[in-house]
Amino acid sequence: MLNCKQASQLISQSLDKKLSLRERFGLKMHLFICKYCKRFSQQIQKLHVTIHSISKQTEEDENIKLPEEAKKRIVKSMNENIK
Amino acid sequence: MTTENANDWLNEHGDYLYRFALARLRDPHQAEDVVQETFFAAIKNNSFAEQSSPRTWLTGILKHKIIDVMRKKNRETPASELMHESDANMDEFFDDKGHWVDKPQTWDVPDNLLEQKQFMGVLQKCIDKVPNKLATLFMMRDVEEKDNQEICKELNITTTNAWVMLYRARMGIRKCLEINWIGH
Numbered sequence: 001m002l003n004c005k006q007a008s009q010l011i012s013q014s015l016d017k018k019l020s021l022r023e024r025f026g027l028k029m030h031l032f033i034c035k036y037c038k039r040f041s042q043q044i045q046k047l048h049v050t051i052h053s054i055s056k057q058t059e060e061d062e063n064i065k066l067p068e069e070a071k072k073r074i075v076k077s078m079n080e081n082i083k
Numbered sequence: 084m085t086t087e088n089a090n091d092w093l094n095e096h097g098d099y100l101y102r103f104a105l106a107r108l109r110d111p112h113q114a115e116d117v118v119q120e121t122f123f124a125a126i127k128n129n130s131f132a133e134q135s136s137p138r139t140w141l142t143g144i145l146k147h148k149i150i151d152v153m154r155k156k157n158r159e160t161p162a163s164e165l166m167h168e169s170d171a172n173m174d175e176f177f178d179d180k181g182h183w184v185d186k187p188q189t190w191d192v193p194d195n196l197l198e199q200k201q202f203m204g205v206l207q208k209c210i211d212k213v214p215n216k217l218a219t220l221f222m223m224r225d226v227e228e229k230d231n232q233e234i235c236k237e238l239n240i241t242t243t244n245a246w247v248m249l250y251r252a253r254m255g256i257r258k259c260l261e262i263n264w265i266g267h
Contacts, residue, residue: 003177003180003181003182004177004181004182004183005173005176005177005181005182006181008176008250008254009250012246012249012250012253012254013246013250015249015253016245016246016249017242017246036183036186036187037187039187039188039189040187040257043187043190043191043192043257044253044257046191046192047192047206047253047256047257047260050192050202050203050206051206051210051222054203054206054207055106055107055222056106058102058105058106059102059103059106060102061102062098064098064101064102064105065098065101066097066098066100066101066115066118067111067115070101070115070118070119071093071094071097073115073119074093074097074118074119074122075090075093077119077123078089078090078122078123078126081123081126081127
């Protein structure tokens with residue numbers, strides 16, 4: 001029987017790879033009896049999705065602009081380097 | 084690509100490229116730098132094919148620049164901090180029988196927008212607390228939806244190493260959230 005440490009490891013790994021049949025079975029059994037790991041599992045999965053969406057929000061937020069000084073600096077360095 | 088072109092492209096795509104970089108590097112200065120390097124590389128090599136859009140082409144260059152920065156961050160971490168399966172020290176999370184030291188509490192990622200915004204703020208702080216190397220790997224995995232093999236190749240680590248590191252990063256971020264979000 002898996003302990004919580006092993007179960008949490010598998011829960012994390014399940015986001016990164018397909019678990020083996022044996023691992024999946026072991027994890028399922030553990031989650032069936034352990035409400036803490038079940039909680040952990042739900043939170044970790046939701047976090048994974050949320051982080052992805054924060055990044056998307058930054059990418060699509062038109063209020064975030066390349067600062068003017070940076071633009072000037074880039075133009076200047078391009079002009080210097082094109083010669 | 085001519086300088087004139089470059090100026091137009093900077094005006095047209097500069098903001099987008101900056102946001103793209105910021106979403107991944109989370110550091111405004113580094114994001115500015117990679118955008119600068121991208122335009123620099125763009126005027127230097129003329130591989131732009133007319134059939135592709137300038138934005139797609141520039142984003143392709145930018146991606147490589149971002150990975151370079153991540154790789155560099157990764158190298159700067161001392162080798163002693165490299166973790167292997169056997170020595171992923173999880174003592175702060177589990178006792179020697181493998182039971183939770185602090186049992187996971189009930190909390191949820193909020194559904195309403197206002198609360199979500201606050202949550203993102205806390206989450207960002209928690210990600211910043213995680214050691215750089217872990218955060219890099221974590222962001223690459225959780226932001227890019229890249230598969231492990233690809234990330235490992237880019238960062239020169241083994242897949243086992245990556246699983247352990249991702250596990251540790253997630254444990255740390257979750258715990259930090261639990262402490263700082265429940266009590267908000």
